[in-house]
Amino acid sequence: MNIDFTPFFKRHEALVAKADGAFARVREQFPEEVKCEPGCSDCCYALFDLTLVEALYINYHFNQQYSGAEREMLLEKANNADRKIHKIKKAAFRSTQEGKEEEKVLQDVGRERIRCPLLNDEDRCDLYACRPIACRVYGIPLAIGGKGHTCGRSGFVQGKNYPTFNMDIVHEQLMALSAEFVQAIQSRHVRMADVLVPLSMALLTDYDEAYLGIDDPSSANNESAEGGKDD
16 A cells, blocks of 8 residues: 555644643643543543544554554454444434433443553553543543533642643544545545544554555456356
8 A cells, every 4th residue: 555644644743742742731830630640541441532544543553563462462452342332332322313412422421431452451551652632631621522621530620720722623633634634545435534433443444445445446346256257
């Protein structure tokens, strides 16, 4: 596959650097409130989805770093996590179809806890340097969907004003970058950038030419047809 991910990954890393910078500034200002420390894994059980460019980035570095039995073990963990996430999302969809308010459904989903497949037995991330932005800013005040959110273990007090990292803006930037990628590779899946996936699915997916919509489907069909002919 002859796709140069580098320009898009560099722009993704620029957003990561901004997120890291924001976290560092808040932590410096409010050292007692930010409780993040080695071994704390509260954010590693939160449910969230990745944009296409984030999923590609995680998938690429995972495949670069892991192989053999260790990779298979992590993929098995990802598969188990993904099955649980699928059930949660299916139940959430059913609830909305039955008339439950979407906000309450989202609150219910937000209370679910699924262990991240990259969280190892020492409660450390097996791909820490490449972790998503959501993981990097979890311990500071966030704006998500226009509402404030804080880590339950933090010392931030509800009702007080704190510097807040706007995840909505970052999400829009990641979605735009994903859309640019889809356009740049001239994918036939024009809406692929709209698809969000959990980290588990990002690890499991084979982002090959067929998935990205840059293969020649007519060639594959011709090969199948020829293979079915009698000699």
